[in-house]
Amino acid sequence: MNSTQAWVNYLSKVELPVLANTLRRINELADSTSSTVHQLADVILNDAQLTSQVLRLSNTVFYNQTRTQVGTVSRAITLIGFDAVKSMAISSLIVDTLLARSDRSHLLQCLARALHAAVQARCLLPKRNEQALEEVFIGALLMNIGELAFWSCDTEQADELELLLQGGEPAVAAQKKVLKTTFVEITRGLVDAWSLGPFIKDVVSAGQPNSKASSLVRHSVEMARLSEKGWRGAEMDRVLDALAGEVGESTATVRDQVRINAGEASKIANSLGIPQVAALLPDGREATKPQTSAAPPTDPALELQILRELSHSLTNKPDINEVCQLVINGIQKAVGMRRVALLMADRSGNKLIPRKVAGPGTDSWREAFVVARDGTGELGVLLPQKVCGIYQPARQAGTPGSDPWLCQVPALTGPLLANGRLVGMFYADNADINAVPDATQLISFSHFVQHAQLCITLLSSH
Template sequence: MPVRMNSTQAWVEYLSQVELPVLANTLRRINELTESNNSTVNQLAEVILNDAQLTSQVLRLSNTVFYNQTRTQVGTVSRAITLIGFDAVKSMTISSLIVDTLLARSKRTHLLKCLARALHAAVQARCLLPRRNEHALEEVFIGALLMNIGELAFWSCDTDQASELEKKLREDTPPVEAQKKILKSTFTEITRGLVEAWSLGPFMKDVVAAGRPNSKAANLVRQSVEMARLAESGWRGTDMDQMMESLAKELDETPAAIRDQVRVNAGEASKIALSLGIPQVRALLPDAGPVSADEVSEPAVEAGQEDPELQLQILRDLAECLTEKPDINQVCQLVMEGVQRAIGMERVALLMGDRSGTKLIPRKVVGPETDHWREEFIIERDRNTGLNRLLPQGACEIYKPPAKGGAVGFDPWLGRKPALVGPLMAKGRLVGLFYADNAGAGQGPTSSQLTAFSHFVRHAQLCLTLLAVS
């Protein structure tokens, strides 16, 4: 007999631990990042680059006028964070994660409607916020997007109680009454529980708390979510007119000016839905017309394929970084992104010497099944271990595993599969190593991939050299 949840806490635990643990953990991790140092920017880039679909969506969003008003073409996650800002890319990442995770699980009409409302509200809050700065803009965007995360999470799950609630709502039972009867809780209470359990931060707590919010920004989020709900029935009506007057008073504008602005904002929400790859949600937004063929995004290049055009773009970005004040963190992040996305290698690592100088330890890793590399992918220079075979002989090369052995206990492919390896040198001594492989895929790196890999590593070497003489 299927398990039934009969309390708010039961729903929070079920959604967090059974149905959506990966989403919960990723949102928690992203929210814990701060923009105070370079390592945090790199950590955000790594979160994004570990998912090819997420990378593609973040880059599409990075090139929309909504986020990138300079219209400077952005081709890499690393440069997007640098040029557009940490908070903006964080907001894109959360949007994409929510959309991809939930829609992959369910196509329920209620879920699609909730996603459309959340996205519409998020765009409205961001566009209406006065006295803008980047952090505040993205805070209200995420606040509106996640204000009803309990409802979104619930409808993404294929449970008997979801089907029962759908039936109750078709019978025109008032929503809150139906929720209490079937769920023994409400979406609002579940949302508050998830905000706490997923560590979504003090602003989200203020947005979803009972009573009046503590800040004007949190109040704007609530108004934007309510306006998005009302807009589903059209832009005219007593309730909508009252909402326009309330917003006008709050924002020191006329109701007519606010009404014009929110109609424009709804159009922006429609464009964002397309950038997120969800035309089916776009159709549920107010004033959204049909999707034309030229509006549908081109599919991303498949993993494992070389992309010469992207290689050139990232090499140009690297050259630009080196003409400015060289930043080894930024350059190495671009190199890793180039190796993964433009050359087509699945897993990439940068190892650097530790303080003792006797070991190479991971500083950056991206790709599937690499989390354990941070603790275990360690090369001891002076010990004859299997991993020592990965050390290049003075130039970038294709590592060829021995006929027998070569494997390490913590990874089924490391040491057993052909890989690209490239050295970083300082004063004639090996101080770092770039490593890239295709995990369990059958084919090893090609000669053209080695050539492109060498170009990328050369830029990191040049950066080290410039820093040494500056």
């Protein structure tokens, strides 16, 4: 293959025909009639993984600021909007399709950059109508689709280009040497071949952009690339000045905002189930990873003290919130577990959702840590049996939800029962510290959970 068109044809017809066709179908849907809502829902529902991803994203604050629980694709379209769901579907398709094909470091880095730029563009855009928000998000995500598609393929040219880049060859020169074209040219060809729309065509075109939104996308992509080397420097200052002019804010305000947006990009990456990409985002590792490398120590003296406080509180009219807070403190500080959650049944009674969380990296749990009471779903394996136990992850466990360690690391789980019926559970882990809780910790954890159980039993008997 020695021309742009040859690469476009190869990627479209040989390597990625399903992705190309699905993206084309989604992009050709207009949101002018209710029938297209059903058409979009049908495209998504045809793929179980895509359906799961869209529903997961629909329940993140990034898309769903009302925090109204979304359980169906049609409900997501109604509540959050056609364009937002279309945007989720495209981003999920790109991520799932490409990562299923390759785990090359260049692909992961390129995906991290694309997702970071997409979140930045969406968060920085001054005009906040839904269509414009999703247009800039997808524009930034797909601005380097040629590079993304190339690195997902197991070809001799990919191996050869990788070696040249590792040897320090300038990127564009290396691309021309190996591909006889550039990623930019391949991207422009794919935008046409896959019918990705006039806005993205403007974003990737050679001349000056036709709109401020297109210019914002270009600068967001450039800023995402530069941020991989830090937030300071002459080039970064120049891009931030340009962004400030486009959004009508001071450079200092934009500088602060893009740091916040980078953290938002990490949350989206985790919501998509790609912690390996989240770790490559600026500040992403710090946002999702505890800062210490050792599990906290156990403290038998503190355990005894907190158990006494719990016993005292149960002799009076117990306050469930006070008791559960004491239990969480005990599990964290005395048992020696970094992260703890109390989950209780939601209004439907079908799910256990976080009531209290504690520890680093647990902010995402408030919206994403949901366990079905019947043990189904991605987090169903965490559901405790009738006694407290140590959860051991399966060797091939997936990475569900927006937390990279749930289901991946050993954890302590304990049930809360009311009249023999499961109404809640305690969960505790040490995040990235892959230390298996020992028998002593399990016994101490059980003591604390039993006090919470006693409180619920007393309250249910009144």
